[in-house]
Amino acid sequence: xxxxxxxxxxxxxxxxGFGLAARLTIPLTLIVLSIIVAVVRxxxxxxxxxxxxxFTSGLLAYNSGLTRLLKGVQLILLFILxxxxxxxxxxxxxxTPLSLEKVLTGALRLSAIAFAAILLFQWVGIExxxxxxxxxxxxxxxxxxxxxxIQLPLTLxxxxxALLSVRLKYGGKYxxxxxxxxxxxxxxxxxxxSETLLIYGPPxxxxxxxxxxxxxxxxxxxxxxxxxxxx
Amino acid sequence: xxxxxxxxLEDLWARYSSGEWILKGLNLSVSEGESVLIxxxxxxxxxxxxxxxxxxxxxxxxxxxxxxxxxxxxxxLGLDPFILGLxxxxxxxxxxxxxxxxxxxQDYRDYAKKVYGDRFEKQVVEKTLTQFNxxxxxxxxxxNLSGGQARRAATGKALISDxxxxxxxxxxxxxxxxxxxEFLDMLHLxxxxxKTIIVFEHRFNRVxxxxxxxxxxxxxxxxxxDLTALLRAAARKTLGTTLVQQPDKGELGEVVLKxxxxxxxxxxxxxxxxxxxxxxxxxxxxIGLNGTGKTTLLKLITGYLKPWKGRVEVRGRFIYIPQLIxxxxxxxxxREEVVKLCKSRSGNEACVEEALKALWxxxxxxDKPPSKLSHGQMVKxxxxxxxxxxxxxxxxxxxxxxxxxxxxxxNLIKLLAETPSAKLLTTSSRxxxxxxxxxxxxxxxNGGLKPxxxxxxxxxxxxxxxxxxxxxxxxx
Numbered sequence: 033x034x035x036x037x038x039x040x041x042x043x044x045x046x047x048x049g050f051g052l053a054a055r056l057t058i059p060l061t062l063i064v065l066s067i068i069v070a071v072v073r074x075x076x077x078x079x080x081x082x083x084x085x086x087f088t089s090g091l092l093a094y095n096s097g098l099t100r101l102l103k104g105v106q107l108i109l110l111f112i113l114x115x116x117x118x119x120x121x122x123x124x125x126x127x128t129p130l131s132l133e134k135v136l137t138g139a140l141r142l143s144a145i146a147f148a149a150i151l152l153f154q155w156v157g158i159e160x161x162x163x164x165x166x167x168x169x170x171x172x173x174x175x176x177x178x179x180x181x182i183q184l185p186l187t188l189x190x191x192x193x194a195l196l197s198v199r200l201k202y203g204g205k206y207x208x209x210x211x212x213x214x215x216x217x218x219x220x221x222x223x224x225x226s227e228t229l230l231i232y233g234p235p236x237x238x239x240x241x242x243x244x245x246x247x248x249x250x251x252x253x254x255x256x257x258x259x260x261x262x263x
Numbered sequence: 264x265x266x267x268x269x270x271x272l273e274d275l276w277a278r279y280s281s282g283e284w285i286l287k288g289l290n291l292s293v294s295e296g297e298s299v300l301i302x303x304x305x306x307x308x309x310x311x312x313x314x315x316x317x318x319x320x321x322x323x324x325x326x327x328x329x330x331x332x333x334x335x336x337x338x339x340l341g342l343d344p345f346i347l348g349l350x351x352x353x354x355x356x357x358x359x360x361x362x363x364x365x366x367x368x369q370d371y372r373d374y375a376k377k378v379y380g381d382r383f384e385k386q387v388v389e390k391t392l393t394q395f396n397x398x399x400x401x402x403x404x405x406x407n408l409s410g411g412q413a414r415r416a417a418t419g420k421a422l423i424s425d426x427x428x429x430x431x432x433x434x435x436x437x438x439x440x441x442x443x444x445e446f447l448d449m450l451h452l453x454x455x456x457x458k459t460i461i462v463f464e465h466r467f468n469r470v471x472x473x474x475x476x477x478x479x480x481x482x483x484x485x486x487x488x489d490l491t492a493l494l495r496a497a498a499r500k501t502l503g504t505t506l507v508q509q510p511d512k513g514e515l516g517e518v519v520l521k522x523x524x525x526x527x528x529x530x531x532x533x534x535x536x537x538x539x540x541x542x543x544x545x546x547x548x549x550i551g552l553n554g555t556g557k558t559t560l561l562k563l564i565t566g567y568l569k570p571w572k573g574r575v576e577v578r579g580r581f582i583y584i585p586q587l588i589x590x591x592x593x594x595x596x597x598r599e600e601v602v603k604l605c606k607s608r609s610g611n612e613a614c615v616e617e618a619l620k621a622l623w624x625x626x627x628x629x630d631k632p633p634s635k636l637s638h639g640q641m642v643k644x645x646x647x648x649x650x651x652x653x654x655x656x657x658x659x660x661x662x663x664x665x666x667x668x669x670x671x672x673x674n675l676i677k678l679l680a681e682t683p684s685a686k687l688l689t690t691s692s693r694x695x696x697x698x699x700x701x702x703x704x705x706x707x708x709n710g711g712l713k714p715x716x717x718x719x720x721x722x723x724x725x726x727x728x729x730x731x732x733x734x735x736x737x738x739x
Contacts (some may be wrong), residue, residue: 042404182363197583197584197585197591200581201604206593213592224357227360
């Protein structure tokens with residue numbers, strides 16, 4: 033599952049079919065809107081979250097294929113379902129004031145945010161991030177970001193190894209101790225990756241087209257999702 | 264052979280943040296087109312030297328360097344690592360860190376563009392992909408490459424700038440036997456291309472004859488080894504060695520692991536109808552090339568993966584020692600590891616005492632942080648910690664020999680022989696499997712397990728250990 037998730041967080045060539053502005057704006061707007069709606073709006077926004085989820089799923093499936101998408105998001109959905117299950121059990125036991133509708137909306141919201149975040153990873157390449165941050169005068173941050181993004185798949189794999197090793201080592205106890213080896217691993221990897229940056233030079237900023245005609249479809253989709261909030 | 268000096272180190276000193284000097288007036292001269300092997304014990308400074316050679320010791324690790332380091336007669340200390348990389352390129356232990364783009368071809372093109380500009384970028388990349396037989400990997404994600412493929416890909420990338428000198432820091436780390444052969448072929452190719460080659464490696468048995476010279480890094484200095492004399496001395500010592508013995512079949516206990524017709528795969532089937540039974544006290548080594556499903560099999564046993572069909576039954580407690588051994592350790596010192604492990608099985612003071620005694624006996628200071636241990640010590644300590652505290656019914660070891668020196672391998676086999684738990688280890692190399700006496704050797708290929716024979720004679724492995732001891736100056 034972790035391996036599939038790692039593959040899902042990689043930039044996809046099909047992303048270049050859209051302009052950079054749309055590739056940035058669409059997922060970011062969906063994430064921000066989801067958070068704002070959760071904080072500000074009191075009534076349920078199921079249609080908004082559901083339409084956002086359908087929209088991002090369609091785009092992710094276009095990028096990676098449906099099978100890969102489903103395999104990749106298993107882990108995320110597992111966590112969300114687990115949360116949902118705990119809430120429903122608590123609800124049945126009368127331990128929470130949350131209604132079933134709120135619990136379901138919460139799960140939908142988390143999924144919508146997670147899918148939009150994955151879309152952002154797939155749509156904006158490392159060299160484009162470097163371009164964006166360098167243009168804003170934040171070259172240092174651009175390099176750190178590039179390093180973190182390139183090592184993410186390997187870090188996820190290390191996480192799976194540590195998870196297994198620590199769980200068996202302590203017979204299921206002291207689970208939080210997993211953070212220590214992971215931290216050490218991240219530090220070592222970061223230093224090694226810094227070597228790579230110096231030897232091969234940082235990823236060159238790539239200026240890509242900001243606008244493309246077909247972006248209009250994406251903006252239309254986003255507008256429709258946003259309008260659902262008025263329903 | 265040409266006689267110009269490619270790399271010259273004169274009176275080189277190096278230390279980390281005002282600590283003790285690791286390199287102490289080191290001198291080394293490597294001629295153009297020459298190939299040299301540098302061996303040294305763990306902690307002798309091989310990696311520090313590699314970092315100096317690629318120019319990152321100062322900027323990344325804060326190493327203070329004194330003396331002279333010249334490449335083709337030009338002073339290289341303080342040079343920008345990118346500029347230095349056009350003359351001398353170091354392929355580090357971990358080949359996966361060489362990439363800055365997920366897709367291999369794109370990564371090569373990005374680098375080629377920086378070196379040659381837009382005009383020749385494509386041409387150079389195509390040539391490199393063909394030369395190193397990488398065409399079929401060009402569209403792959405770097406993190407999905409096997410260890411051998413990643414090493415080949417990292418070497419290919421290093422050659423894009425056409426450096427005159429290539430340095431490999433422990434190139435056999437994570438390589439299976441096939442990968443080692445491929446790497447040797449690559450060394451021959453590089454030699455034909457007239458490259459100067461420097462290799463830091465402690466698993467040298469199969470490659471030692473390739474090199475023009477062998478140097479030993481010891482006490483902060485480098486000296487050339489008299490290989491003929493050392494080979495003779497190692498042969499003499501080998502004849503006087505006693506081989507490690509595992510308990511014979513009569514002493515085996517109850518069944519702790521049973522696999523019945525287990526099948527599993529990801530996109531394609533990986534394991535087909537695997538059956539295996541393991542008893543307490545028994546040792547099983549599964550030999551297989553990279554990507555044959557060894558780690559997958561271990562993950563099925565641990566319950567991390569569920570089989571497509573068949574049954575996995577494990578009785579009692581078991582421990583998994585991962586290939587990335589540092590992920591096993593969670594505490595600030597070995598002593599804290601012992602206390603935590605004893606607590607996890609409600610062990611008392613006696614449990615702690617027994618484990619600490621065992622660590623001291625093996626020369627491991629319990630107050631040392633695990634991160635300060637060498638790779639070999641980490642593997643050894645993990646086995647000791649498990650066997651003396653948790654006393655598991657089964658210990659699973661994923662590629663424990665990878666990255667170990669010959670001496671560390673020998674010591675680990677001895678330690679495992681004394682461990683009463685059932686042991687299941689995977690290895691991608693047949694090297695040293697001959698020393699696993701009374702172990703069941705199985706080979707994993709085409710999704711199935713079948714009995715295997717150790718291809719080398721036990722004395723050959725012992726010879727490697729003795730030669731390593733003499734080379735790097737380890738006492739018995």
